Amino acid sequence: MTGVELRDIGVTLAGRPVLQGVSARLEEPRVGIVGRNGSGKTTLARVIAGLVAPDAGQARIDGADMAADRRAALATVGIIFQNPDHQIIFPTVxxxxAFGLTQQGQRPRAAEAAARAMLDRFGKGHWAPAATHSLSQGQKQLLCLMAVLAMRPRVVVMDEPFSGLDIPTRLQLMRYLDGIAAQVVMITHDPGQLRGFDRILWLEGGRLIADGPPDAVLPRFEAQMREWGGLDDLAHLAG
Amino acid sequence: MISLISPVETWAHRIPAGAKLLALSALTVALFLTDRPAVLAAATLAVIALYLSAGTAFLRQGARHLRMLWPFLLLIALWHGLTGQAQAGIVIALRLLAALALANFVTMTTRLTDMIAVLTWVLSPLRRLGLPTRAVTLAIAMVLRFTPMLVENGQRLALSWRARSPRRPGWRIVVPMAALALDDADHVAEALRARGGILNDIPDGRN
Structure with a gap:
């Protein structure tokens, strides 16, 4: 059993169904999840990473339940949040x-050496003593990526990792992403960020409404977004 | 503390953190063993010489860190001068200056990670009693990480207030700032959990 396996996932938050009956087996190296704000994308990202246990159904990676077996999750899946300031825990790069590596059981000295090796791989060896607080937004996002990759996960889940970044920074980060061996599951509302991806899931209202290769899903998605853009559905309040 | 470590690599950076902290404790105790102004003045000069041994740029940087001490030292000297105990005032001021300059020297030449490693080692008897000490060291790192972020949150809220009010915000941003801090705490808790949280069977001692 390999890859991300979602079987009939349901999540209810504060009495409101956020995800309903989502099923998919993801084995492709690059999977995009698209949808509007509030479609349940972020919740699905958290379910895949094992940070939210589904109320119904089962979510597994390589046969292991990531929410129940956090130790397996540490070795298997990494997640990059939308806002790097919500992710960076330590004062220096x-x-x-190194934190994730000690969490995986490495001795502090070995973890530090591996962290330096990761920085060198990205040509950022001189960042080691820098204060995380002083980094730019794009640099912070790259740091999050390096921190997650250092743990050698099989799957990297990214929740809108490029929002709020300027175009050159986004292109640079996307280039870094191309070189990653791990399976990438990227959440976004911007089809432009999914070039070269193998498969796209489209979430709407907590349900999977399309699932297939980008050529089949993204043009329909974009057309639908444009059509909805002509309406005024900012008027609706949730709940 | 993060910004306090000197980017200039000195000989003192290469001394183990534990040795430096031990020497700091011993020397600080020694400063309290004498009341003679001449001895304390010599000690202060010795500390300045210590800074100089790392270079003049290092000495200047150290002096900048200690600048905020002057009002306190002045206050102590003035108070004792007014109450007719000028010599006691000089003794206290010199002792304070020497001790804090020494502590600052250790801070400037020791990485946070090494400082935390020493703390972990000092706390190890508690661990043997079954108390989790990893949380303590993690908490220290997180305070250092999030203090600048909290300050920034406050400044952003103040700006947002001033954009819509002619008056200064003052205490009125305290509640939204606290709410924001709680919200941030939720996010960080999640980030911590994404990387294993505080697992108790993880080696946290030294190599």
Whole structure:
């Protein structure tokens, strides 16, 4: 059993169904999940990473339940949040990267060496003693990526990782992403960020309404977004 | 503390953190063993010489860190001068200056990670009693990480207030700032959980 396996996932938050009956087996190297704000994309990302246990159904990676077996999750899946300030826990770059490695059971000295090796791989060896607080938004996002990759996960889940970044920074980060061996599951509302992806899931109202290769899903998605853009559905309040 | 470590690599950076902290404790105790102004003045000069041994740029940086001490030292000296105990005032001021300059020297030449490693080692008897100490060291790192972020949140809220009010915000941003801090705490808790949280069977000692 390999890859991300979602079987009939249901999640209810504060009495409101956020995800309903989502099923998919993801084995492709690059999977995009698209949808509007509030479609349940972020919740699905958290379910895949094991941070939210589904109220119904089962979510597994390589046969293991990521929400129940956090130790397996540490070795299997990494997640990058939308806002890097919500992710960076440590005052310096080196500590931030080394933390995940000590969490995986490496001795502090070995973890530090591995963290330096990861920085060198990205040509950022001189970042090691830098204060995380002083980094730019794009640099912070790259740090999050390096911290997650250092743990050698099989799957990297990214929740709108490029929002709020300027175009050159986004292109640079996307180039870094191309070189990653791990399976990438990227959440976004911007089809432009999914070039070269193998498969696209489209969430709407907590349900999977399309699932297939980008050529089949993205043009329909974009057309639908444009059509809805002509309406005024900002008027509706949730709940 | 993050910004306090000197980017200039000195000989003192290479001394183990534990040795430096031990020497700091011993020397600080020694400063309290004498009341003679001449001895304390010599000690202060010795500390300045210590800074100089790392270079003049290092000395200047150290002096900048200690600048905020002057009002306190002045206050102590003035108070004792007014109450007719000028010599006691000089003794206290010199002792304070020497001790804090020494502590600052250790801070400037020791990485946070090494400082935390020493703390972990000092706390190890508690761990043997079954108390989790990893949370303590993690908490220290997180305070250092999030203090600048909290300050920034406050400044952003103040700006947002001033954009819509002619008056200064003052205490009125305290509640939204606290709410924001709680919200941030939720996010960080999630980030911590994404990387395993505080697992108790993880080696946290030294190599």
């Amino acid at each position: 080196l500590e931030e990267i």
